[in-house]
Amino acid sequence: MLRILDEAESRSVLILYPNIRIARGILAALRRRGIPFEGPAPEAGEGLWLLDRLFRWLAHPDDSLALRVCIQAMADGGSVGIPSPRARKAEKRSVREAALASVADLWRPVLEGRGSLWDALRVAGEENETLKTIVDACHELREAFEEGSVEQLLGLASRLLRPWATVKALVNETGDWLTGGGSPAGGGNVRVLSLQKSKGLEADIVCVLAAEEGVLPRDGLSESQLAEQARLFYVVGLTRSDRHPR
Numbered sequence: 001m002l003r004i005l006d007e008a009e010s011r012s013v014l015i016l017y018p019n020i021r022i023a024r025g026i027l028a029a030l031r032r033r034g035i036p037f038e039g040p041a042p043e044a045g046e047g048l049w050l051l052d053r054l055f056r057w058l059a060h061p062d063d064s065l066a067l068r069v070c071i072q073a074m075a076d077g078g079s080v081g082i083p084s085p086r087a088r089k090a091e092k093r094s095v096r097e098a099a100l101a102s103v104a105d106l107w108r109p110v111l112e113g114r115g116s117l118w119d120a121l122r123v124a125g126e127e128n129e130t131l132k133t134i135v136d137a138c139h140e141l142r143e144a145f146e147e148g149s150v151e152q153l154l155g156l157a158s159r160l161l162r163p164w165a166t167v168k169a170l171v172n173e174t175g176d177w178l179t180g181g182g183s184p185a186g187g188g189n190v191r192v193l194s195l196q197k198s199k200g201l202e203a204d205i206v207c208v209l210a211a212e213e214g215v216l217p218r219d220g221l222s223e224s225q226l227a228e229q230a231r232l233f234y235v236v237g238l239t240r241s242d243r244h245p246r
Helices: 002-008 020-034 047-060 064-077 092-106 107-111 119-123 127-148 150-160 168-179 221-236
Strands: 013-017 191-193 203-207
Touching: 002 013, 002 020, 002 119, 002 203, 020 047, 020 191, 020 221, 047 064, 047 127, 047 168, 064 119, 064 127, 064 150, 092 107, 092 127, 107 119, 119 127
Parallel strands: 013 191, 013 203
Antiparallel strands: none
């Protein structure tokens, strides 16, 4: 397909996919080759998603699920004294399991309607040293957030949650996210769309991804669903161009 795109020159191209999971490979390839395209909105990676959970909790302290994600990141990153999930020694594994069990116990009062996870964590931290370390870390984050210090907050988030293991991982993720949607509307002759969203569009070249048994059409479709998929594939994929590569 990349060879076809290289030869397309100024001709318009539609790349159609049955689901976004299948499209991710070609989106990454287009970015690597520097081919401008219009495509689906980019998705944040794990590091950016983790920061989003942190900011959600800081803005809404009663968001127990967001705080739970942050606690897990602290536990896995080693910033609060909990052994790594990759620890091999039995003693360290035992310490980690005990720490995570104490975190799991925090949900009991939450489920019983006796406050948020943050409330339960602060109470339990008065008697549990590991949980107290987590409480102290959370207080640091909250203070930086309330003071409005971007530099301090990001520094603490990097040290306590460790959303990225290396600078390269940070650069790669943010670069992929920022360019994941391709060029601005009208900025390229290549468009990447789902089959459903491409109805009514035309192009000189149409490429249909994963046009193979079990994917397009999907396994397990009823007779009527299979007929609808066949009509969609024919109308969208086979009647819109002068070349029809798969």
